[in-house]
Amino acid sequence: MTAVRLLSTTVATPVEGTQPVRQPRTFPRLFGSLLLVVAAGISTVGAVPAGAEPAPAVRPLGRIVPAPASVQPGGAPYTLTPWTRIRVDDHSREARQIGTYLARILRPSTGYALPVTDDHLPGGIRLRLSPRDQGLGEEGYRLESTRGSLTLTAHKPAGLFHAVQTLRQLLPASVEKDSRQQVPWKVAGGTITDTPRYAYRGAMLDVSRHFFTVDQVKRYIDQLALYKINKLHLHLSDDQGWRIAIDSWPRLATYGGSTQVGGGRGGHYTRKDYQEILGHAASRYLEVVPEIDMPGHTNAALASYAELNCSGIAPPLYTGTDVGFSSLCVPKPVTYDFVDDVVRELAALTPGRYLHIGGDEAHSTSHADYVAFMDKVQPIVAKYGKTVVGWHQLTGATPAKGALAQYWGLDGTSDAEKAQVARAARNGTGLILSPADRVYLDMKYNKDTPLGLDWAGFVEVRRSYDWDPATYLPGAPGSAVAGVEAPLWSETISTSDHIEFMAFPRLPGVAELGWSPASTHDWEAYKVRLAAQGPRMAALGIDFYRSPQVPWPSA
Numbered sequence: 001m002t003a004v005r006l007l008s009t010t011v012a013t014p015v016e017g018t019q020p021v022r023q024p025r026t027f028p029r030l031f032g033s034l035l036l037v038v039a040a041g042i043s044t045v046g047a048v049p050a051g052a053e054p055a056p057a058v059r060p061l062g063r064i065v066p067a068p069a070s071v072q073p074g075g076a077p078y079t080l081t082p083w084t085r086i087r088v089d090d091h092s093r094e095a096r097q098i099g100t101y102l103a104r105i106l107r108p109s110t111g112y113a114l115p116v117t118d119d120h121l122p123g124g125i126r127l128r129l130s131p132r133d134q135g136l137g138e139e140g141y142r143l144e145s146t147r148g149s150l151t152l153t154a155h156k157p158a159g160l161f162h163a164v165q166t167l168r169q170l171l172p173a174s175v176e177k178d179s180r181q182q183v184p185w186k187v188a189g190g191t192i193t194d195t196p197r198y199a200y201r202g203a204m205l206d207v208s209r210h211f212f213t214v215d216q217v218k219r220y221i222d223q224l225a226l227y228k229i230n231k232l233h234l235h236l237s238d239d240q241g242w243r244i245a246i247d248s249w250p251r252l253a254t255y256g257g258s259t260q261v262g263g264g265r266g267g268h269y270t271r272k273d274y275q276e277i278l279g280h281a282a283s284r285y286l287e288v289v290p291e292i293d294m295p296g297h298t299n300a301a302l303a304s305y306a307e308l309n310c311s312g313i314a315p316p317l318y319t320g321t322d323v324g325f326s327s328l329c330v331p332k333p334v335t336y337d338f339v340d341d342v343v344r345e346l347a348a349l350t351p352g353r354y355l356h357i358g359g360d361e362a363h364s365t366s367h368a369d370y371v372a373f374m375d376k377v378q379p380i381v382a383k384y385g386k387t388v389v390g391w392h393q394l395t396g397a398t399p400a401k402g403a404l405a406q407y408w409g410l411d412g413t414s415d416a417e418k419a420q421v422a423r424a425a426r427n428g429t430g431l432i433l434s435p436a437d438r439v440y441l442d443m444k445y446n447k448d449t450p451l452g453l454d455w456a457g458f459v460e461v462r463r464s465y466d467w468d469p470a471t472y473l474p475g476a477p478g479s480a481v482a483g484v485e486a487p488l489w490s491e492t493i494s495t496s497d498h499i500e501f502m503a504f505p506r507l508p509g510v511a512e513l514g515w516s517p518a519s520t521h522d523w524e525a526y527k528v529r530l531a532a533q534g535p536r537m538a539a540l541g542i543d544f545y546r547s548p549q550v551p552w553p554s555a
Contacts, residue, residue: 059172065227070191070192072190078145080186080187082112082113087099087120089129109174109181128160129155129156130155133155137195138158138159140154141159144191145189152164162194170187201511201515203220203487204232204233204486205217206235207236208238209240209321209491210491223507239298240261240266241258244269246346287353288352292358293358296324307332308328343355355384359393374398388403399424404432405431408434408487426476431473439485439487439506442491445459445460461506465510484514505534
């Protein structure tokens with residue numbers, strides 16, 4: 001089940017002022033007392049029952065992940081009823097689409113018709129785009145809840161979409177279910193005003209080590225959107241598989257994409273597939289950042305075309321998990337014809353501003369060749385209208401103007417390497433922070449975790465949350481930090497359940513680091529709010545890890 005559902009049954013629309021149409025009665029499961037547990041600070045550990053709900057009729061206004069910038073509780077709650085309408089600005093196609101999206105979330109669990117209209121009558125749920133509210137920026141919003149109405153206001157559509165995600169969390173967790181639930185649908189009274197700390201809040205999915213279908217990627221997009229993630233970084237090529245069709249070099253996908261780690265059947269995205277992913281991401285206000293890793297991590301390409309090898313001999317396809325053994329042939333002119341074609345086609349398909357060129361673990365490329373390669377490839381990216389993103393090894397060359405370097409080092413990374421990245425940041429290179437021993441979602445939680453790796457150490461939920469991006473890298477100015485990103489590498493990950501178990505509940509914490517003000521950053525408060533997400537994740541069918549560090553509600 002995805003986070004957004006189509007209405008599967010027709011619900012009659014009651015006329016305001018008349019009795020509601022009677023719906024067939026359903027019997028919900030017994031609800032747990034989440035609010036009482038977390039308010040008392042009781043660390044009850046265990047599985048969250050699928051139907052667990054807080055006992056009080058109204059959820060606290062501030063129990064949101066990511067934490068809002070400003071919460072002013074007060075006044076009577078707003079109640080959804082069978083007569084509730086969703087009213088949108090009549091001049092905005094995007095506002096209507098967001099209103100329709102909201103209705104599709106709410107209809108199955110409430111059983112209400114929730115028509116989306118552009119009338120200007122009072123009451124109901126109103127979605128407003130306000131040119132005057134410039135202080136809300138590109139992604140901020142204001143949510144105002146009173147007895148008579150619920151108003152979501154934003155300056156831009158992305159902010160309105162993020163307001164909807166907050167509204168979801170203010171309603172009982174069973175709002176996420178796809179069958180009618182018998183609970184009061186109340187939103188606490190008050191006002192939330194919210195804007196993000198960082199403009200770049202990303203998650204990376206490695207589809208190269210193991211291939212994931214379009215539907216699997218779309219499912220992950222829906223989960224990311226709930227926590228206001230706005231970038232999906234797709235790792236589209238590596239030694240084990242090439243996953244995007246390139247018309248001018250067709251064997252990259254048909255041959256280079258034919259396998260994966262362990263030798264299983266691989267796969268690739270056709271242009272139509274990729275556009276479907278892009279469209280779904282755009283509807284959830286996520287920008288896709290495609291990555292073609294080079295000059296290393298290129299065995300799938302080298303196996304597909306012999307001329308890309310300095311020897312002229314193609315190596316066999318690779319299904320292991322070693323790194324650092326492959327390299328494009330830096331001196332050959334055909335290498336740059338290849339890069340130009342790939343970048344040109346991928347840039348034409350991708351509406352977002354960024355194109356990731358990898359650049360990590362190029363152990364088979366000499367430093368001189370690495371610098372020469374990056375000096376030639378970065379202008380190609382610019383030629384096709386994109387901004388370069390590279391792993392932080394890019395700072396060992398000369399990053400292009402405006403480039404972003406994605407830092408994935410550890411606490412134990414050498415001082416010289418950290419200083420190199422910090423120096424580039426002081427010289428104008430922006431930073432995306434993805435420290436591997438904090439936010440690599442493929443790292444095991446502990447020694448008993450059945451999935452994942454441990455080369456960066458064990459990463460429990462608190463460790464993934466308890467750090468500050470602005471001060472993390474010594475010598476790098478806080479102003480250079482563009483944001484954060486949580487990568488999920490897939491050497492051991494091959495199903496959606498695997499993705500969810502490793503991403504949740506760490507991903508919401510990374511999302512909070514990217515969105516929420518530094519003043520809200522407090523593990524003791526956060527773990528209580530995270531615990532309140534347990535029933536919601538369960539209702540969405542997310543197979544999350546029940547960390548003993550979090551006071552999950554018990555039955």
